[in-house]
Amino acid sequence: xxxxxxxxxxxxxxxxxxxxxxxxxxxxxxxxxxxxxxxxxxxxxxxxxxxxxxxxxxxxxxxxxxxxxxxxxxxxxxxxxxxxxxxxxxxxxxxxxxxxxxxxxxxxxxxxxxxxxxxxxxxxxxxxxxxxxxxxxxxxxxxxxxxxxxxxxxxxxxxxxxxxxxxxxxxxxxxxxxxxxxxxxxxxxxxxxxxxxxxxxxxxxxxxxxxxxxxxxxxxxxxxxxxxxxxxxxxxxxxxxxxxxxxxxxxxxxxxxxxxxxxxxxxxxxxxxxxxxxxxxxxxxxxxxxxxxxxxxxxxxxxxxxxxxxxxxxxxxxxxxxxxxxxxxxxxxxxxxxxxxxxxxxxxxxxxxxxxxxxxxxxxxxxxxxxxx
Ligand code: UDP
Numbered sequence: 001x002x003x004x005x006x007x008x009x010x011x012x013x014x015x016x017x018x019x020x021x022x023x024x025x026x027x028x029x030x031x032x033x034x035x036x037x038x039x040x041x042x043x044x045x046x047x048x049x050x051x052x053x054x055x056x057x058x059x060x061x062x063x064x065x066x067x068x069x070x071x072x073x074x075x076x077x078x079x080x081x082x083x084x085x086x087x088x089x090x091x092x093x094x095x096x097x098x099x100x101x102x103x104x105x106x107x108x109x110x111x112x113x114x115x116x117x118x119x120x121x122x123x124x125x126x127x128x129x130x131x132x133x134x135x136x137x138x139x140x141x142x143x144x145x146x147x148x149x150x151x152x153x154x155x156x157x158x159x160x161x162x163x164x165x166x167x168x169x170x171x172x173x174x175x176x177x178x179x180x181x182x183x184x185x186x187x188x189x190x191x192x193x194x195x196x197x198x199x200x201x202x203x204x205x206x207x208x209x210x211x212x213x214x215x216x217x218x219x220x221x222x223x224x225x226x227x228x229x230x231x232x233x234x235x236x237x238x239x240x241x242x243x244x245x246x247x248x249x250x251x252x253x254x255x256x257x258x259x260x261x262x263x264x265x266x267x268x269x270x271x272x273x274x275x276x277x278x279x280x281x282x283x284x285x286x287x288x289x290x291x292x293x294x295x296x297x298x299x300x301x302x303x304x305x306x307x308x309x310x311x312x313x314x315x316x317x318x319x320x321x322x323x324x325x326x327x328x329x330x331x332x333x334x335x336x337x338x339x340x341x342x343x344x345x346x347x348x349x350x351x352x353x354x355x356x357x358x359x360x361x362x363x364x365x366x367x368x369x370x371x372x373x
Pocket of ligand 1: 094148150168172
């Protein structure tokens with residue numbers, strides 16, 4: 001008999017399991033995959049190199065409570081993420097900053113004021129951008145939009161930026177300085193030894209039982225007598241796709257093509273983005289050793305290809321934020337809110353493009369809301 005049942009052992013599930021175990025509740029975690037950690041899962045491949053099965057995960061946060069919480073389960077080392085993008089044959093930093101503009105346009109801007117003037121001349125001002133295209137045009141103007149965002153977004157989402165919410169393109173800031181960090185959060189750290197170890201520590205409690213290789217939908221009729229159930233999978237799957245007959249609730253999936261090279265490093269940076277169609281269909285190449293700091297004579301890279309999510313065939317990664325999907329999600333959400341003692345939490349169940357820290361925050365806040373009543 002378990003007090004709490006958690007479906008999924010990713011950030012949301014592990015956080016709720018850990019929190020309830022701390023109240024001496026007996027917790028059952030059911031995980032379809034053969035490992036914990038959700039999409040943060042990392043492991044040593046056959047060459048002994050630490051890689052992330054589901055792509056790079058760079059933790060960054062401004063939430064003090066999240067930072068305090070994750071520090072309970074790992075030592076964290078400082079890592080500020082930087083990304084380069086291949087534009088017209090050269091590598092330029094993204095987010096767009098002074099160096100980006102100087103390199104792409106052969107300029108010599110030096111000051112914030114010069115950069116602000118440059119942006120002012122090129123931006124298409126828009127107080128209230130209605131979609132990703134308008135958002136990017138308002139931030140960087142037409143030329144940089146076309147060179148760095150338009151086609152990358154098409155590769156990533158298989159949609160034109162105009163068919164996505166502004167929030168997708170607004171994830172990437174524009175800087176009027178030389179600051180080329182991908183994130184500007186106060187805390188930018190990675191867990192020593194990797195994320196899987198962190199999840200092991202979170203879940204390694206006598207009150208938590210983890211059942212791997214178990215699909216909730218195969219065992220749900222056996223689960224009885226619990227006080228609360230937390231579901232972290234795709235919300236439409238929970239309701240057997242009942243509202244999706246004409247239009248599916250969309251998620252993007254990813255296909256990783258892995259290569260190990262007999263050399264210490266393959267590329268100069270952890271992540272290089274390929275926004276142009278001339279470079280192939282992959283969006284980016286990730287080289288893990290740059291951020292794991294592992295010393296090894298070989299190196300493993302992955303090329304990321306975005307694909308449609310097909311339930312049962314591949315994994316859902318990204319909800320696709322746009323008005324149609326939001327409307328459909330709201331129908332499921334309405335249904336979900338009628339259920340007692342069943343809670344939907346996380347990127348797939350809340351259908352929100354959460355960053356890692358937001359996933360922790362959301363789960364911690366839900367726990368506080370439920371248990372401080
Ligand atoms: N994006 C882009 N060009 C880039 C990087 C990002 O157009 O070089 C756009 C693209 O639409 C992408 C979104 O910005 O989906 C968010 O990028 P982010 O790096 O946050 O995506 P994630 O790391 O979550 O896949």
